[in-house]
Amino acid sequence: MTLRKGWALPSVAALFASCWWIPRPAVVPMRVVAHPGAGVAAGDLVVFLPGRGDRAEDFEQRGLLAAARQAGLQADILAVDAHLAYYYKRVITDRLWEDVVVPARARGYRRLFVVGISLGGLGAITLAQEHPDAVAGLLVLAPYLGEPELAREIEAAGGLARWGGAPSERDFRGVWGFLRGYAAGEPRPPLWLAYGESDRYAYGHRLLASALPRDRVLAAPGGHDWKAWNGLWSEFLARGAFPGTIRDPSPAR
8 A cells, every 4th residue: 555545634734734834846856965874785675764843954954964974884874855745745755756766876876874853754654665675774853643532442352463454445444554563573664763752742652662662762751843753863873873884993003
């Protein structure tokens, strides 16, 4: 089930209506900001997707990229200006595929990792949902996974592993159907989840966490804000981040 068929426009429209600003236009191709690392020859690219109202530049301005380099992340980094308009028009997955993944493959990158914050976490998941073979790993920080009614339905069914909800165009059932595969042990790209325990969307985070191995879940005090995300990102880096992308940053003796 793809994003276009399984994800509801009403839920996205609710996000859109809550914004006081008019979204920037969904330009084609998507605007990206490159931060070179070890280069294409190393084979790895880490793609960052921002949350609602954020920009591609925020990852550098908020210190996430400096923290990554200090921790020894060698991969090239690409920050994508995947803002709300792409979700509202339901073209986010197509644009990520055509404007990010396909060019990355053409340049010679062998592994693509995706970091998504809030709404960007949803974008990362739906990219993996439609193109699982294109994603080597995902870190979703406080992902937006819909409103609490569906989460309560899944909990009432005994959790993701037992939930048998059919995909629907009215809500996020298609997305949760894909996530159910993690609970069922089905082939999926490796997924790490990080969230603040006081996050306003923690009802969905806890539900997803119950379907993942403990070592792929990071939870810490904090809400739905950059302070919490910076701390969680630092913890993810301290654990080694995506396999094979971290090198010892200490100078040779």
